[in-house]
Amino acid sequence: ADALPSNSRYQFPKGFLWGAATAAHQIEGSPMADGAGPSIWTRFAHTPGMTLNGDNGDIACDHYRRWQDDVKLMRDLGLQAYRFSVSWSRILPEGTGRVNQAGLDFYSRLVDALLENGIEPLLTLYHWDLPAALDDRGGWLNRDCADWFAEYGRVLYRALDGRVKKWVTLNEPWVITDGGYLHGALAPGHRSRYEAPIASHNLMRAHGAAVQAYRAEGKHEIGLVVNIEPKYPASESEADAAATRRAHAYMNEQYLHPALLGRYPPELKEVFGDAWPDFDPEDFKLIVQPLDFVGINYYTRSVTQANDSYPLKAGAVRQPLATYSETGWEVFPQGLTDLLLWFKNTYGDLPVYITENGAAFFDPPVAENGHVCDPLRINYLHKHLRAIHDAIDAGVDIRGYMVWSLLDNLEWSLGYSKRFGIVHVNYGTQERTPKDSALWYSQVIGSHGRKLDEPSPY
Numbered sequence: 001a002d003a004l005p006s007n008s009r010y011q012f013p014k015g016f017l018w019g020a021a022t023a024a025h026q027i028e029g030s031p032m033a034d035g036a037g038p039s040i041w042t043r044f045a046h047t048p049g050m051t052l053n054g055d056n057g058d059i060a061c062d063h064y065r066r067w068q069d070d071v072k073l074m075r076d077l078g079l080q081a082y083r084f085s086v087s088w089s090r091i092l093p094e095g096t097g098r099v100n101q102a103g104l105d106f107y108s109r110l111v112d113a114l115l116e117n118g119i120e121p122l123l124t125l126y127h128w129d130l131p132a133a134l135d136d137r138g139g140w141l142n143r144d145c146a147d148w149f150a151e152y153g154r155v156l157y158r159a160l161d162g163r164v165k166k167w168v169t170l171n172e173p174w175v176i177t178d179g180g181y182l183h184g185a186l187a188p189g190h191r192s193r194y195e196a197p198i199a200s201h202n203l204m205r206a207h208g209a210a211v212q213a214y215r216a217e218g219k220h221e222i223g224l225v226v227n228i229e230p231k232y233p234a235s236e237s238e239a240d241a242a243a244t245r246r247a248h249a250y251m252n253e254q255y256l257h258p259a260l261l262g263r264y265p266p267e268l269k270e271v272f273g274d275a276w277p278d279f280d281p282e283d284f285k286l287i288v289q290p291l292d293f294v295g296i297n298y299y300t301r302s303v304t305q306a307n308d309s310y311p312l313k314a315g316a317v318r319q320p321l322a323t324y325s326e327t328g329w330e331v332f333p334q335g336l337t338d339l340l341l342w343f344k345n346t347y348g349d350l351p352v353y354i355t356e357n358g359a360a361f362f363d364p365p366v367a368e369n370g371h372v373c374d375p376l377r378i379n380y381l382h383k384h385l386r387a388i389h390d391a392i393d394a395g396v397d398i399r400g401y402m403v404w405s406l407l408d409n410l411e412w413s414l415g416y417s418k419r420f421g422i423v424h425v426n427y428g429t430q431e432r433t434p435k436d437s438a439l440w441y442s443q444v445i446g447s448h449g450r451k452l453d454e455p456s457p458y
């Protein structure tokens, strides 16, 4: 790194935090260990036909038992931060009420180990694994979920706030409702245009209640994480422009608008029609809470065209000359700069973390010399980090970057078929092998971004 020029174009601001992200259900395994209750994902993955090849999280990356090795791995890569999520039903097996101390101890030990190794924990309260006991009570369709979530938050704030200084309420409420309540591809697997807006609204009430509870207990920072995909019209037609506005409101504004502006974008009424409820205006007082930061997860964009699809009447068009990752998502770094500028222009100067960014590509097996050669991932990360730097140059207050993901892991309904890790996981032996992208990322961190002055090596 010392050989790199000091008049670096891509040196990142002082204090910019470099890390990696994971989520409980995707890496931990041992979901019922030490007194934990089942989550909707344990239940969903054990329901025949719900996941690819019937894959489930019973073992995953066995992180629940190998967490010490994984912290060492992070330290060796030079990570400064680690974003992980807590499994609610390890802490409160029934979702509310009785606290399971053994579950709390797991995360407490993990946090201590991170701190001992100079790694800052970013804790996400909810990354999709609702206690099954709460789903039995209606889950996110039950208005009481706001109280349940605040109660759960309070238990963790009291146990960990001295040591965890960055908290996230929800990860990607859009995915929770679009996948879990509208299209049914994710737990709990419902398909209802009527349920989706109710679940979304209750998620935002729960977010507000958890932030409120944090202000009463916590001393540090709390925010919301959303997935954002900029939408570009496929043509200049008025129909495509309107479809683009609907798609943008649905995915990108449905949660940030209520959380930060206290209202929904008007297009949602067009999307949901008679299924769009008249929400109680009082609810927005709970939903809008001052936040310390917003976390943005960015993977791709979409080019939008009007069509008959349900219920948006808008769909994405494939770009003939573009590059796609293995999940079929277009690689489009410029979209990240565009959306960060849109965020600042729409919501003002709130600190932003990029809380997820990364891609699945077909990786070769671990070579005899121990390498996993993943040039496409390096290229992806290189271009997106430059795109983030461009947004910083344009005045967006971006405080950190968490690559998705530290480890190859369980990609929800797609099982183990997609590998997003910068570290390869052999699911037979649980051996971890840093891919070339991890070694490269480690140099980016070590040079505080100056490594990005070099062209992408591929």
Ligand code: GBH
Residues within 6 Å of the ligand: 023, 171, 172, 175, 227, 297, 299, 300, 301, 302, 316, 328, 329, 330, 356, 404, 411, 412, 420
């Ligand atoms: C994240 O969600 C999750 O937080 C994480 O748990 C997960 O493992 C990771 O991403 C990888 O999937 O089909 O072209 O219309 C991802 C959010 C929303 C990103 C839907 C891609 C569809 C693009 N995703 N989006 S497209």
